[in-house]
Amino acid sequence: MxxxxxxxxxxxxxxxxxxxxxxxxxxxxxxxxxxxxxxxxxxxxxxxxxxxxxxxxxxxxxxxxGNKLRNLEFRLARTMSEKPDVVIVGLDLQSNSARQTVGACNKLGLDTILVLEGTRPDVVQGNLLIDYLLGAEIHFARDRHEQRSLLDSLAADCRAKGRRVHILNDNPMxxxxxxxxxxxxxxxxxxxxxxxxxxxxxxxxxxxxxxxxxxxxxxxxxxxxxxxxxxxxxxxxxxxxxxxxxxxxxxxxxxxxxxxxxxxxxxxxxxxxxxxxxxxxxxxxxxxxxxxxxxxxxxxxxxxxxxxxxxxxxxxxxxxxxxxxxxxxxxxxxxxxxxxxxxxxxxxxx
Ligand SMILES: Cc1ncc(COP(=O)(O)O)c(C=O)c1O
The missing domain is CATH 3.40.50.1100 (Rossmann fold)
Incomplete structure (x- = not known):
């Protein structure tokens, strides 16, 4: 040591x-x-x-x-430079980061779409419950591969509807x-x-x-x-x-x-x-x-x-x-x- x-x-x-x-x-x-x-x-x-x-x-x-709110000050400043109206992020099913990201985006007036790795449990609890309460649109992916393709297809759908999308996983910060x-x-x-x-x-x-x-x-x-x-x-x-x-x-x-x-x-x-x-x-x-x-x-x-x-x-x-x-x-x-x-x-x- x-x-x-x-x-x-x-x-x-x-x-x-x-x-x-x-x-x-x-x-x-x-x-x-x-x-x-x-x-x-x-x-x-x-x-x-x-x-x-x-x-x-x-x-x-x-x-x-939690710790992520401090990080989100820098991550989302980068995000805001692209002037999006919706943030899409792929994280784990019970991610603390997901919960804090949705809360922070709400404060900034941004909608959030979560693509969470895992299946929706029968009883929704913990971070996932708070994600719903915060109003995120939530999708579930079987694995990282499916998560990535969902991130891209949801982003494409949003763009087709005229929305300005930022995929947080690709944020250089x-x-x-x-x-x-x-x-x-x-x-x-x-x-x-x-x-x-x-x-x-x-x-x-x-x-x-x-x-x-x-x-x-x-x-x-x-x-x-x-x-x-x-x-x-x-x-x-x-x-x-x-x-x-x-x-x-x-x-x-x-x-x-x-x-x-x-x-x-x-x-x-x-x-x-x-x-x-x-x-x-x-x-x-x-x-x-x-x-x-x-x-x-x-x-x-x-x-x-x-x-x-x-x-x-x-x-x-x-x-x-x-x-x-x-x-x-x-x-x-x-x-x-x-x-x-x-x-x-x-x-x-x-
Ligand atoms: C409660 C908590 N502590 C610690 C960490 C680890 O943070 P990092 O590896 O980003 O330093 C996380 C990551 O999600 C977390 O949710």
Whole structure:
């Protein structure tokens, strides 16, 4: 593991310089930013390890919140430059990203068509329920191949009716937007931690590359802390993907900085059976956050990332003088999809 106290491996950068560079990139105002950073003393006491803080990026304000609203400020600014009236996007059946995209498009006065991979369940719950409530037109695709052809045929139908269409999957800002947003989030957290008089040892976050790319750029630029991203999928080689997105983002910012896969600390051991299926460790972490701190995670992304952090604390990787920051990236509507996980078992604190 990297030494978190190591200085910035790149020439030191100032927050002001990086903020100025980000400010040159087109953006629309959608998310509530400066989300709270809170200490979790009960959970820390229960685990008997370091101090733990949580960044409440589940409270970004639109359609039940989450990390994507920050990204959508950059993605949809690019979209709006094409002056569309309808956005079409292909995502997973229970995608948090889909829910937040529809909410953000509603704020911008755009219609949304979702092409979700999977079949419509008998009982509509979680993110899918919110997608309907938000008024998206929803189609289902058996696999990625069918999803892509549906995206194209629906776009062609809309154009034939005289509509101006933007397919969000083809947006060149798709990945870079997330990295930009999370460089900014990291600076925001550092300001909040400094106000609290606290120096972080490591940040934990669920990411399969996009948000982590932003955090890893910030680590290279500012130094003094470790980034521990935890992936919820085995679909990608996450370190290569993260470094690739980080490098596109550095280019977009005009930064003379490049990352390689060896720069990335990503933990792939907490996926469980596979993407989209809860794991015992993730469910335990979700219960611990709920019962000790009243914070609702989700069993697909944040619960698994929290399981990674908890496992590392239990392995005594940190001392009581260390400070961990867990970034809650949202996703809590999934607890309703997996309702049977929470109703059985002990009603007291585990
Ligand atoms: C709740 C939640 N956390 C984390 C992530 C991972 O984000 P990324 O891989 O874009 O950094 C997602 C992605 O959909 C998510 O929905």
């Amino acid at each position: 990297k030494d978190p106290s190591a200085p910035a491996p790149h020439a030191p950068a100032s927050f002001a310089d990086i903020r100025q560079r980000i400010a040159k990139i087109p953006r629309v105002d959608i998310a509530i930013k400066n989300t709270p950073l809170q200490e979790m003393p009960n959970l820390a006491r229960h685990l008997g390890g370091p101090r733990i803080f949580i960044k409440r990026d589940d409270l970004t304000g639109v359609a039940l919140g 798709f990945d870079v937007a997330s990295a930009l947003a999370y460089i900014e989030t990291l600076m925001e957290m550092q300001d909040q931690l400094q106000t609290a008089g606290v120096k972080p040892t490591a940040f934990y976050m669920s990411s399969s590359g996009k948000g982590a790319a932003g955090f890893e750029i910030a680590r290279k630029l500012f130094g003094g802390f470790a980034i521990h991203s935890v992936t919820a999928t085995s679909e990608f080689d996450v370190p290569s993907r993260t470094a690739g997105i980080a490098n596109q983002t550095c280019e977009a910012l005009g930064l003379d900085l490049r990352l390689t896969p060896s720069d990335i600390t990503n933990f792939g051991g907490f996926v469980g059976a596979r993407y989209g299926v809860p794991s015992d460790a993730g469910n335990e972490a979700t219960r611990l956050f709920a019962r000790h701190e009243g914070i609702i995670l989700d069993p697909i992304y944040t619960g698994k990332a929290a399981a990674g952090m908890i496992a590392h604390i239990r392995e005594n990787r940190f001392s009581r003088d260390d400070v961990l920051v867990f970034v809650h990236t949202g996703g809590s509507p999934a607890v309703f999809t997996w309702n049977q996980l929470w109703t059985g078992g002990a009603s007291h604190r585990p």
